[in-house]
Amino acid sequence: MSKKYKILLVDDEPGILKMVTKRLEFEGYDVACAVDGEEALKKIKTEDPDLIILDIMLPKMDGYEVCRRFKEDSSHRKVPVILFTAMVQQKNKQMGFQCGADAYVCKPFRTHELLGKIKELLPKEGG
Amino acid sequence: MRLGNWDFKSFKYPWVLKEIAIFAGLAAIYFLTGKLSLRLAFYYVSATPIWPPTGIALAAFLFLGYRIWPAIFLGAFLVNVTTSGSIPACLGVAAGNTLEGLLGAYLVTRYAAGRFAFEQPRNIVFFALLAGVGSTMISATIGTASLFFGGSLPLENYAQTWLTWWLGDMAGAFTITPLIILWVENPRIEWNARKFLEAAFLSISLSLVAMIVFCGFFPSPVKNYPLEFLCVPFVLWGAFRFGRRGAATITLLLFAIALSGTLQGFGPFVRHSFNESLLLLQGFIGFVAVTSLVVAALVALREIAEEARLHLSNIVKSSEEAIIGTTLEAIVISWNKGAERIYGYTASEMVGHSLNAIVPKDRYHEVLWNMNRMAHGEALVQFETKRVRKDGVEIDVAATISPIIDDKKNVIGASTIVRDITERKKLEAQRIAQAQALEQSNIQLARREKIMRSLLEDLQASKNKLEEQKRSLQEANQRLESLSKLKDEFVSTASHELRTPLTAIREGISLIHDRVLGPINDEQYEFLSAVDENIDRLTELINNILDLAKIEAGRLVLSRKKVALEDLIRSSVESCKTLAGKRELRVEIDKVPEVFVDSNRVLQVLWNLFSNAIKFTDEVKGQIIFKLEKGEDGFVTVSVRDNGVGIAKEDLPKLFKKFSQVGEKMFHGTGLGLALCKEIVQLHHGDIWAVTDTDRGSEFKLTLPVYSTDFVLQESFAEHLDMAKRIGRQTIGVIAFNASKFIPGRPEDSAASRSKRLEQMADFFRKNVYPSDTVLTIDSEWILVLGIIETQGIVPMIQRLSLALEDWTETLADKPAAFSNDFGFSMYPQDGGDIRNLFETAKNSIHKSGKGHV
Numbered sequence: 001m002s003k004k005y006k007i008l009l010v011d012d013e014p015g016i017l018k019m020v021t022k023r024l025e026f027e028g029y030d031v032a033c034a035v036d037g038e039e040a041l042k043k044i045k046t047e048d049p050d051l052i053i054l055d056i057m058l059p060k061m062d063g064y065e066v067c068r069r070f071k072e073d074s075s076h077r078k079v080p081v082i083l084f085t086a087m088v089q090q091k092n093k094q095m096g097f098q099c100g101a102d103a104y105v106c107k108p109f110r111t112h113e114l115l116g117k118i119k120e121l122l123p124k125e126g127g
Numbered sequence: 128m129r130l131g132n133w134d135f136k137s138f139k140y141p142w143v144l145k146e147i148a149i150f151a152g153l154a155a156i157y158f159l160t161g162k163l164s165l166r167l168a169f170y171y172v173s174a175t176p177i178w179p180p181t182g183i184a185l186a187a188f189l190f191l192g193y194r195i196w197p198a199i200f201l202g203a204f205l206v207n208v209t210t211s212g213s214i215p216a217c218l219g220v221a222a223g224n225t226l227e228g229l230l231g232a233y234l235v236t237r238y239a240a241g242r243f244a245f246e247q248p249r250n251i252v253f254f255a256l257l258a259g260v261g262s263t264m265i266s267a268t269i270g271t272a273s274l275f276f277g278g279s280l281p282l283e284n285y286a287q288t289w290l291t292w293w294l295g296d297m298a299g300a301f302t303i304t305p306l307i308i309l310w311v312e313n314p315r316i317e318w319n320a321r322k323f324l325e326a327a328f329l330s331i332s333l334s335l336v337a338m339i340v341f342c343g344f345f346p347s348p349v350k351n352y353p354l355e356f357l358c359v360p361f362v363l364w365g366a367f368r369f370g371r372r373g374a375a376t377i378t379l380l381l382f383a384i385a386l387s388g389t390l391q392g393f394g395p396f397v398r399h400s401f402n403e404s405l406l407l408l409q410g411f412i413g414f415v416a417v418t419s420l421v422v423a424a425l426v427a428l429r430e431i432a433e434e435a436r437l438h439l440s441n442i443v444k445s446s447e448e449a450i451i452g453t454t455l456e457a458i459v460i461s462w463n464k465g466a467e468r469i470y471g472y473t474a475s476e477m478v479g480h481s482l483n484a485i486v487p488k489d490r491y492h493e494v495l496w497n498m499n500r501m502a503h504g505e506a507l508v509q510f511e512t513k514r515v516r517k518d519g520v521e522i523d524v525a526a527t528i529s530p531i532i533d534d535k536k537n538v539i540g541a542s543t544i545v546r547d548i549t550e551r552k553k554l555e556a557q558r559i560a561q562a563q564a565l566e567q568s569n570i571q572l573a574r575r576e577k578i579m580r581s582l583l584e585d586l587q588a589s590k591n592k593l594e595e596q597k598r599s600l601q602e603a604n605q606r607l608e609s610l611s612k613l614k615d616e617f618v619s620t621a622s623h624e625l626r627t628p629l630t631a632i633r634e635g636i637s638l639i640h641d642r643v644l645g646p647i648n649d650e651q652y653e654f655l656s657a658v659d660e661n662i663d664r665l666t667e668l669i670n671n672i673l674d675l676a677k678i679e680a681g682r683l684v685l686s687r688k689k690v691a692l693e694d695l696i697r698s699s700v701e702s703c704k705t706l707a708g709k710r711e712l713r714v715e716i717d718k719v720p721e722v723f724v725d726s727n728r729v730l731q732v733l734w735n736l737f738s739n740a741i742k743f744t745d746e747v748k749g750q751i752i753f754k755l756e757k758g759e760d761g762f763v764t765v766s767v768r769d770n771g772v773g774i775a776k777e778d779l780p781k782l783f784k785k786f787s788q789v790g791e792k793m794f795h796g797t798g799l800g801l802a803l804c805k806e807i808v809q810l811h812h813g814d815i816w817a818v819t820d821t822d823r824g825s826e827f828k829l830t831l832p833v834y835s836t837d838f839v840l841q842e843s844f845a846e847h848l849d850m851a852k853r854i855g856r857q858t859i860g861v862i863a864f865n866a867s868k869f870i871p872g873r874p875e876d877s878a879a880s881r882s883k884r885l886e887q888m889a890d891f892f893r894k895n896v897y898p899s900d901t902v903l904t905i906d907s908e909w910i911l912v913l914g915i916i917e918t919q920g921i922v923p924m925i926q927r928l929s930l931a932l933e934d935w936t937e938t939l940a941d942k943p944a945a946f947s948n949d950f951g952f953s954m955y956p957q958d959g960g961d962i963r964n965l966f967e968t969a970k971n972s973i974h975k976s977g978k979g980h981v
Binding site for chain 1: 619644727
């Protein structure tokens with residue numbers, strides 16, 4: 001049996017959190033959740049996820065800041081981050097990449113688009 | 128100090144020696160003179176009718192001071208002791224002689240100016256009374272008393288002896304003292320030959336007359352005629368012509384001759400006894416001596432006064448200025464050379480005549496007035512007026528007029544000192560004229576300055592007004608800006624807020640639809656698919672609204688580059704392949720130049736057209752053809768053609784309008800897609816239109832501008848102008864950098880590698896300028912920076928760029944040696960309003976100065 005990847009899902013919208021968790025678990029991933037920036041940073045340390053899906057408009061600390069801090073920490077730097085947001089303007093995207101994000105998925109997203117990006121970013125099985 | 132061969136320095140007490148010499152000499156002289164004159168002592172051995180030592184003693188005290196009394200005392204004692212009498216009597220006589228001299232000297236010093244007694248007639252009289260008549264009584268009294276008490280003078284002879292003594296001393300004082308003092312005081316003789324001749328003549332004449340009078344030369348039996356008056360004129364002659372020395376000398380000469388004649392029994396003073404005769408002679412001589420001295424002193428004083436007067440008159444005579452003396456009636460009394468020179472009239476022409484000869488007729492009253500002033504004792508200083516010369520020429524003069532006041536304080540006339548100031552007046556007039564001219568020009572200047580100032584004030588006022596307008600415009604702009612920003616923000620917030628629930632809806636539907644939550648039947652699946660499709664439409668609608676809102680707010684800024692349109696079409700077709708399904712996709716591409724577009728936006732347009740084409744074509748028979756070809760001048764044309772339902776002609780105008788749906792609504796459109804496409808294409812200065820044929824489908828065509836330096840420049844400049852306008856700024860800076868030194872110039876370097884390097888540099892520039900600035904590459908060697916910047920900010924900016932470039936070139940393998948001078952710049956609007964010209968100006972600013980601006 002292949003290794004189960006753990007994904008940290010950060011979103012302040014409980015409905016979305018619930019549904020995306022359902023989808024990811026359905027797709028065979030372990031999912032940990034956080035509802036704000038500070039919790040996200042804590043969970044990153046405690047849960048040690050393989051990938052992070054991060055909303056931008058978060059309470060307490062926005063997704064950009066979480067991403068930047070996370071990427072500054074050398075022990076986690078290689079863990080991919082997908083920014084997952086309803087902010088669709090070019091400048092938001094650019095800022096996201098500047099903060100070290102690996103992918104940018106606009107809400108409302110197409111399921112296959114998000115799943116494709118996840119597959120793309122996770123280390124290849126057995127690799 | 129040396130005196131002869133005697134070195135006083137080697138002697139311990141030189142002054143003592145000198146004193147001893149003086150004392151001894153004086154005592155010796157006194158002794159010898161005394162001995163000589165005692166020969167004439169006829170009445171009594173010790174009392175002679177002429178006693179010169181008195182004169183010597185007095186002169187010695189006056190010249191040498193009271194301290195020499197021991198010499199006098201010694202001399203007098205020796206004279207007497209060697210003559211007759213006891214030693215005590217001789218000591219008494221000597222004491223009398225000494226006291227006489229001391230007292231005489233004291234009185235003369237105290238009351239008759241001492242040894243200067245013979246300069247003033249008053250002092251001469253005082254000398255005669257005090258030293259001649261007064262102090263000599265001491266000697267006579269003490270002397271006769273000494274002899275009497277010594278027993279050698281019998282009482283019956285006492286009075287006679289006293290008188291003889293007194294008069295003898297008096298004669299000595301009258302004749303000898305002045306002689307010594309005057310000659311010692313002034314021993315020099317500055318006579319010319321004539322004067323010597325005159326002196327000789329005087330001496331001889333006097334001698335002759337004196338001998339006739341006193342020595343019996345007169346061939347007459349009568350020997351004693353009182354003719355002594357005949358001698359007076361000669362004495363006066365001496366006094367007048369030879370001064371006091373002459374008078375004293377002549378007197379002595381006369382005395383000597385008279386004495387010898389009288390002693391021989393001749394002359395007017397001969398009486399029964401020698402003593403009596405001598406007494407009379409003494410009286411005469413004493414009188415003559417004093418008189419002649421007084422006369423001589425008066426003459427000398429007169430001479431001094433005359434000299435002073437002459438000096439004054441010479442001053443007046445030789446003065447360059449006119450000095451005119453007049454009476455109070457303005458009758459000329461004196462008229463000097465200066466007056467002759469200034470007025471042209473000689474003294475003889477003017478003296479005795481009225482001053483009016485030189486006064487212009489209209490100024491007669493002035494003379495009257497001036498004289499009236501003089502009469503009241505008031506002077507006029509530097510009174511400037513006009514006078515007339517003899518030749519009729521009027522001149523300017525400055526006159527100082529003073530009243531002439533006599534000893535009794537009466538005003539007896541007026542003295543006028545006149546200077547010709549015609550030249551000065553002329554100069555003054557010139558100066559005044561110049562000053563007036565200057566004043567005039569100053570006034571004009573001041574007036575101009577005032578005008579300028581008011582102009583400046585007007586300018587300042589209008590500038591202030593402009594500033595105010597500018598401020599209010601800026602404020603309005605800011606308001607507009609913030610309004611449009613608000614709109615923009617509202618739209619993006621709205622978009623975000625719409626997307627979030629949409630996300631939940633879609634994911635919820637999708638979870639059911641994908642049977643994640645459990646099995647559903649086919650009908651449920653179908654409906655959920657429809658829901659999903661509508662969510663897609665809603666999403667796209669939201670996207671388009673956002674873009675349109677941006678375009679309308681003017682906030683959609685194209686980021687245009689040189690792009691090969693062919694590549695865009697291919698990649699767009701590639702990405703649409705999945706969506707196209709079984710429809711036929713064809714691409715027909717001509718060789719066309721690169722375009723200047725924003726790739727993302729053009730892709731958006733292509734995607735829109737493409738998705739429309741898919742929507743309106745049959746899933747199987749559908750055919751979509753992409754075509755790229757040359758268009759009109761400077762444009763390329765892209766067309767997307769399909770074989771779908773086509774569009775009715777009447778619908779064409781509505782096609783690109785917002786929220787208009789064409790046809791029978793059998794296909795879902797957003798109603799915004801084509802409107803957005805049109806906006807985007809128009810932002811690129813292109814055009815978009817549809818060609819339709821309901822039988823054969825529809826064709827959409829759009830044009831995009833070909834990349835050209837000129838176009839790029841115009842576009843970027845227009846963008847900056849627009850931006851500047853929006854943020855209330857006026858100036859735009861254009862920086863031109865010649866990058867040729869950075870472009871590899873070797874033949875093996877391909878054009879591609881050169882342009883790659885240029886682009887690399889441009890990217891470097893982009894990182895070092897403000898985000899709003901535009902960096903362009905032009906003509907394969909120029910980098911152009913356009914920015915909204917103030918004039919004073921551009922040089923610092925170039926310096927910053929230059930420094931950054933220097934750092935950057937350190938990393939290059941083939942770094943150029945120097946490049947900082949390859950910057951140039953120009954400013955809009957100062958250097959023009961056309962970007963092509965501005966670019967040229969910026970380029971030229973490098974070449975012109977040879978140094979550029981940095």
